[in-house]
Amino acid sequence: MTAVALRGQLLSLRTDPFLQPSAECLAHETDGAVLLREGLIEAAGSWDAVRPVLPPGTPVVDYGDALIVPGFVDAHVHYPQLSVIGAFGEELLPWLERYVFPAEARFADPAHAERVAALFLRELLRAGTTTAAVYCTVHPESVDAFFRQSERFDTRMVAGKVLMDRNAPPELRDDVRRGHDDSQALIGRWHGRGRQCYAVTPRFAPSCSPEQLEMAGALLRQHDGLFLQTHLSENRAEVDWVRDLFPDARDYLDVYDRAGLVGPRSVFGHAIHLGERELCRCHEAHAAFAHCPTSNLFLGSGAFDLFRAAADRRRPVRVGLGTDVGAGTSLFQLRTLGEAYKVAHLHNRRLDAVQSLWLATAGGARALHLDHRVGRIEAGLEADLCVLDPRATPLLAFRAAQAETVSDLLFALTTLADERCVRATWVAGRPVYDRDRTVEPFRE
Ligand code: GUN
Ligand code: ZN
Numbered sequence: 001m002t003a004v005a006l007r008g009q010l011l012s013l014r015t016d017p018f019l020q021p022s023a024e025c026l027a028h029e030t031d032g033a034v035l036l037r038e039g040l041i042e043a044a045g046s047w048d049a050v051r052p053v054l055p056p057g058t059p060v061v062d063y064g065d066a067l068i069v070p071g072f073v074d075a076h077v078h079y080p081q082l083s084v085i086g087a088f089g090e091e092l093l094p095w096l097e098r099y100v101f102p103a104e105a106r107f108a109d110p111a112h113a114e115r116v117a118a119l120f121l122r123e124l125l126r127a128g129t130t131t132a133a134v135y136c137t138v139h140p141e142s143v144d145a146f147f148r149q150s151e152r153f154d155t156r157m158v159a160g161k162v163l164m165d166r167n168a169p170p171e172l173r174d175d176v177r178r179g180h181d182d183s184q185a186l187i188g189r190w191h192g193r194g195r196q197c198y199a200v201t202p203r204f205a206p207s208c209s210p211e212q213l214e215m216a217g218a219l220l221r222q223h224d225g226l227f228l229q230t231h232l233s234e235n236r237a238e239v240d241w242v243r244d245l246f247p248d249a250r251d252y253l254d255v256y257d258r259a260g261l262v263g264p265r266s267v268f269g270h271a272i273h274l275g276e277r278e279l280c281r282c283h284e285a286h287a288a289f290a291h292c293p294t295s296n297l298f299l300g301s302g303a304f305d306l307f308r309a310a311a312d313r314r315r316p317v318r319v320g321l322g323t324d325v326g327a328g329t330s331l332f333q334l335r336t337l338g339e340a341y342k343v344a345h346l347h348n349r350r351l352d353a354v355q356s357l358w359l360a361t362a363g364g365a366r367a368l369h370l371d372h373r374v375g376r377i378e379a380g381l382e383a384d385l386c387v388l389d390p391r392a393t394p395l396l397a398f399r400a401a402q403a404e405t406v407s408d409l410l411f412a413l414t415t416l417a418d419e420r421c422v423r424a425t426w427v428a429g430r431p432v433y434d435r436d437r438t439v440e441p442f443r444e
Contacts, residue, residue, distance in 0.1 A: 072258025073364030076322025128386030217260030320367030
C-alpha cells in the first residue's frame with residue numbers, strides 16, 4: 001500500500017474536555033497534513049513540519065481549508081432498523097413490538113441481511129462514521145452479512161448477534177443453548193479477524209432470562225477482548241418491568257452485574273434513569289454509556305444527564321455518542337450532537353464544541369477501549385479520517401464566514417450541518433467515500 005498525504009485544517013482531541021478546560025484539549029492546525037501509510041497515521045502536524053518527512057513522490061490530496069477530523073465513532077446503532085427510522089407514535093416498549101420486531105424478523109432471509117448491511121455501511125461512511133458498535137438481529141446470518149460488508153472497506157467495527165429468549169415473538173427467540181452456540185461460532189469466525197471485533201449482545205434484561213444473561217457472562221470470560229453491549233434504564237416503564245422481573249437485584253445495573261456483564265468494554269445504551277450507585281459502579285468497572293440523544297427525544301424516553309455521568313471528577317464514567325438508529329433519527333454524528341446540546345440544556349448545562357467533538361471521536365473510542373487504535377489524529381493510530389466541508393451549502397458558507405474561531409465554526413456545524421458536509425471519508429489509509437465521485441470498496 002503506497003503512502004498518501006492529506007492537507008487541510010486538522011482538528012483532534014488530546015484529552016477529555018469533561019475533565020480539563022476545553023481549550024487545553026483541542027489540537028488544531030490551520031494548515032495541517034496527515035501522512036497515511038500501511039493503514040496507519042505515520043505523521044501528523046503542520047504542513048511545514050510534515051512536508052519534509054513525506055517519502056519522495058507521495059501524492060498529496062489538498063482539501064484546502066476543509067476540516068480533517070478523526071473518523072466518527074458511533075457507540076450504539078442497530079443496522080437492521082434502517083427501515084423503521086421515523087416510525088410514528090409509540091414509546092419504547094410498544095415501538096419495539098409494533099415496528100422493530102417485524103423489521104428484525106425479515107433478517108431470517110440472508111439476502112435481505114446482505115442488502116441492508118451493504119446499504120448501512122455505505123450510509124455510515126457517507127456520514128463520516130468509521131467505527132461503530134452495532135446490534136445485528138437474533139439470526140447469526142445477520143452478523144455474517146454485517147462483518148462481510150465491513151471487511152470490504154476494512155472498517156474497525158464492533159458487532160454481535162442479539163440474544164433474546166423471552167418476551168419477543170417466537171420467530172425472534174433463541175434459547176440459552178442456541179444463543180451460546182451461535183455466538184461461539186460467530187466469535188470464532190470474526191473476533192479479531194482483521195479489524196472486526198465481536199460484542200456479546202443480550203438485547204436488554206426484559207428479553208433475556210437470568211440463565212441467558214449468565215451464559216453471556218460465561219462467553220465473556222472464555223474469550224479475550226470481547227465487547228458487551230446492551231440497553232440500560234432507557235424508559236420508565238422498562239425500568240419498572242425490570243424491577244418486577246428481577247426482584248432480588250439492587251437496581252437495573254445489578255441485573256447485569258450479577259451475571260458478570262459489567263466491566264471494561266461493556267457499553268450500556270441510554271443509561272438515563274440511574275442512581276448514584278450505578279454510576280459509581282460503572283466508573284469503577286471502566287464500563288461506558290452510549291448517549292443517544294436523537295433516540296431519547298424521538299421515543300420520549302427522557303433526558304440523559306451527560307455532565308452528571310462524564311464530568312464528576314470523583315467518579316467520571318466513560319461516555320460515547322450513539323445514533324441508536326432506528327429509534328435515533330440520523331446516522332450523522334454532527335446532527336446527533338446538535339440534539340445532545342439541546343438535551344444538555346434540559347439539565348442547565350452547556351455542551352461546547354470541543355466536548356462535542358470529543359464525544360463523537362476520541363471519547364467514543366475511549367468508551368469502547370479502542371482509544372489506542374482510533375479516535376484521534378496521531379502517529380501510530382489507524383488512519384480513519386473524515387473531511388468536513390464547512391461551506392457545503394450557501395447557508396453554511398454564509399454562516400461559516402461569520403465564525404471567528406474554529407470552535408464557533410464547529411459549533412455552528414453541529415447545529416446546521418447534514419451529510420452534504422462530508423467531503424470524504426478515509427478508512428485504514430484508503431478513500432472509501434468521496435462526495436464528488438464514486439469510490440469502489442477495495443475488496444469485492
Ligand atoms: N431496548 C431494547 N431493544 C431496543 C432497541 O432496539 N432500541 C432501543 N432504543 N431500545 C431498546
Ligand atoms: Zn438501541
